[in-house]
Amino acid sequence: MRISDDRYSRDRSRLDLALQFIRHEARTHTIKTWTGLTDDRIRKLYRTYVADSSECHVPRHRGKSPSQAAFFMRSPRMRQETALLASMLLLFDVLPAQPVSADAPRPDATVPRGSLLCKAFEAYRELSPRPNISFEHTVFLATALLRGHELRINACRDCGSVVVVDRLVLRTPTCLECQQTHATFRPPSCRTR
Ligand SMILES: [Zn+2]
Incomplete structure (x- = not known):
């Protein structure tokens, strides 16, 4: 029984x-x-x-799932949204708080983790004023960040907030907000004439 x-x-x-x-x-x-x-x-x-369902029609997507890491890096706005989504993936424990070493076992696509993934995605959709990242792209991002082959999580060098960067970027990045603050408050000698 x-x-x-x-x-x-x-x-x-x-x-x-x-x-x-x-x-x-x-x-x-x-x-x-x-x-x-x-x-x-x-x-x-x-x-x-x-x-x-009494809700409106849910489109059914066929074919391949997204697999382009460049999608997340294509504009400052997308990078900002990706950072917000990555923060939610960390907050809901879809991604481990500490980087996983290359030979350590990685969390799998399990039902409990899938449920956390849904919660992280829903939180992102609520927090972003104009969410542009689909659920399929969220699944791709969670997997890509876990593997660390193409994208990785970093901390903004000025404020410490979460940023997602291309794996090959060597400099410690800054978030969009800090970049904009620097652009606004540049001393006169730094401005282009
Ligand atoms: Zn920052």
Whole structure:
């Protein structure tokens, strides 16, 4: 009896997470990776969700998930949003507070971690005045920051707030706000004539 209760509760958590992912417009492949559900079960779940949902239509995304780290670095505004999202990933423990060494085991795509990922994404959407980063891009960012091959988290050299930088950047970066403060308060001798 105990075993079947445990199984039921595990299955229930996976279905709940899949529904949250569907609501956030995740791709089938992503839902499969994080919940372990089969394609067929995800399809059925999606159909039931759309049929039962009184909310507006949830678009279903097919094809490849995003994989471009450059997306997060393409403009000062995107870098600022990426920093906010990375802060939420740290705050909700999706990412470890301390950098993970190369040979240490890394947190996996598990149901509890998936649930924290949803919370971090929802907090980012609430805090950003005009959120531009999708759930799929959030999944990509969380994975990229954990691996540290392309992007890494750093602290602004002036105020210590979270910044996300290209792995190859050597200088300690500054956040957008500190950059703007420097630009406003440059001494006259530094201004271009
Ligand atoms: Zn700063």
